[in-house]
Amino acid sequence: MAAEYKFGTAERLMRYVRIDTQSDPESTTTPSTEKQKELSAMLVNELLAMGITDAQMDVYGYVYATIPSNTDKKVPVICFCSHVDTAPDCSGAHVKPILHRNYNGNDIVLPDDATQIISTAKYPYLQQHIGGDIITASGTTLLGADDKAGVAIIMSLANYLQQHPEIKHGTIKLLFTPDEEVGRGTDKADLKKLGADVAYTLDGGELGTLEDETFSADGVKIVVHGVIAHPGYAKGILVNALKIAAEIIEALPKHEWSPETTEKREGFVHPVAVNGIAEKATIEFIVRDFTTERLQQHEERLKAIAEKIVQKYPACSMEFIVKEQYRNMKLILDQHPQIVANAVEAYKRCGLTVVKEPIRGGTDGSRLSYMGLPCPNLFTGMQAIHSKHEWIAVNDMEQSATMLVELVQVWEEKANH
Structure with a gap:
């Protein structure tokens, strides 16, 4: 009926x-x-x-x-x-x-x-x-x-x-x-x-x-702490957190591991926002995979990429913050x-x-x-x-x-x- x-x-x-x-x-x-x-x-x-x-x-x-x-x-x-x-x-x-x-x-x-x-x-x-x-x-x-x-x-x-x-x-x-x-x-x-x-x-x-x-999902924040100085007297002192954040994003793989290069059951890491000033910059990512265990692998890979960049600048540091979103x-x-x-x-x-x-x-x-x-x-x-x-x-x-x-x-x- x-x-x-x-x-x-x-x-x-x-x-x-x-x-x-x-x-x-x-x-x-x-x-x-x-x-x-x-x-x-x-x-x-x-x-x-x-x-x-x-x-x-x-x-x-x-x-x-x-x-x-x-x-x-x-x-x-x-x-x-x-x-x-x-x-x-x-x-x-x-x-x-x-x-x-x-x-x-x-x-x-x-x-x-x-x-x-x-x-x-x-x-x-x-x-x-x-x-x-x-x-x-x-x-x-x-x-x-x-x-x-x-x-x-x-x-x-x-x-x-x-x-x-x-x-x-x-x-x-x-x-x-x-x-x-x-x-x-x-x-x-x-x-x-x-x-x-x-x-x-x-x-x-x-x-x-x-x-x-569904995907399993985490959010990741990378917080880059630079060193601030007056730009007129910054030689040898200033470490610009915004530029380091840009380097981290630039270092991400270009042909894999992103929403624009994956489909079906493939996971990805996706930068969704960048905020900050020269002293401190934050990159927000979403991390997705159908296998929950692989989220940690993606996060470890992302952290290694970021750390490799940050290590080039001894005076600066970074935080890597993971938040569970859904499973x-x-x-x-x-x-x-x-x-x-x-x-x-x-x-x-x-x-x-x-x-x-x-x-x-x-x-x-x-x-x-x-x-x-x-x-x-x-x-x-x-x-x-x-x-x-x-x-x-x-x-x-x-x-x-x-x-x-x-x-x-x-x-x-x-x-x-």
């Missing part, structure tokens, strides 16, 4: 993306931007209107809600999670979503900036959606399908289950988080309050993809194989070919898994995320919602009385 049902995911998405929820990596508050709460408050109101009586937003902008069990079986409590914020990489203000009905395969020229063209040559996945409906932004902003598509899909599931009590399921928890795009999506998540046993994030891409593996969720999910197996079953019931692929990044699911809530990532359809070319096929969102209806039934069917 759900396969023929029109969930209204497109209408929800187009409503949600009009609210600017861009997060801010420089902010120290939670949420990092107050405007994220505008969407969170809207979601609470919509959930209450559906009849979900405990929907609420906490002081940090997290939304919690429960769809009560309607079965006598003891079913593990499932949480579905998406994030409300959009990425700082591209403007999320005054988004004007456009629904392109019956896409004909031609280039899509975005009306507010004719230089922004979405084509099948650049995005071959578009070819699979000829004849279907596509949603884009207007050319000056991102769309925000990352991850308001996930939000729309979960909200559509909630509405469907409220309207179809004949669908048997256990207790379902909904969680909408702020600040995922700045790496703080689970910082203030109250898992005791949530009360879930397992979780799924709806933050994936192409139809049929199922992601149970590959597969290590946790492999201990709970039923979570992924049930998702695979739901995909197959919808006629979908399951495409398992590692995420060259992280999700809220990475952190939730290590916080005690095992959490793979399911598809929404979002494409070209964090850019003005961001687009999504309505059919992918609808199929994701259909799959979630199957997923809650799989969990109920496999549970014991």
Whole structure:
């Protein structure tokens, strides 16, 4: 029945993306931007209107809600999670979503900036959606399908289950988080309050993809301490920390070990920021690999490169600071194989070919898994995320919602009385 049902995911998405929820990596508050709460408050109101009586937003902008069990079986409590914020990489203000009905395969020229063209040559996945409906932004902003598509899909599931009590399921928890795009999506998540046993994030891409593996990730800071002197009288005294920092970056490999030279299961070390003055300079790196043990190898290699440069300047010194960011969720999910197996079953019931692929990044699911809530990532359809070319096929969102209806039934069917 759900396969023929029109969930209204497109209408929800187009409503949600009009609210600017861009997060801010420089902010120290939670949420990092107050405007994220505008969407969170809207979601609470919509959930209450559906009849979900405990929907609420906490002081940090997290939304919690429960769809009560309607079965006598003891079913593990499932949480579905998406994030409300959009990425700082591209403007999320005054988004004007456009629904392109019956896409004909031609280039899509975005009306507010004719230089922004979405084509099948650049995005071959578009070819699979000829004849279907596509949603884009207007050319000056991102769309925000990352991850308001996930939000729309979960909200559509909630509405469907409220309207179809004949669908048997256990207790379902909904969680909408702020600040995922700045790496703080689970910082203030109250898992005791949530009360879930397992979780799924709806933050994936192409139809049929199922992601149970992420990078493991560390952050590294190299702090170079130079020697300062008045530049007019600095001969033989001044050691410029900025120049040493530049030497360290220049010494990094040019044809390997970086995001621009790696793919698939290859890790990398990536300088993301340089700050400082002549006396003291800091280089910030992100370090990524699917094998957690290899992070230390990457860090030792980076440290050796930096030390070799710094040693040329006896009067200066350096600090090498490593901070854990997140870990590959597969290590946790492999201990709970039923979570992924049930998702695979739901995909197959919808006629979908399951495409398992590692995420060259992280999700809220990475952190939730290590916080005690095992959490793979399911598809929404979002494409070209964090850019003005961001687009999504309505059919992918609808199929994701259909799959979630199957997923809650799989969990109920496999549970014991």
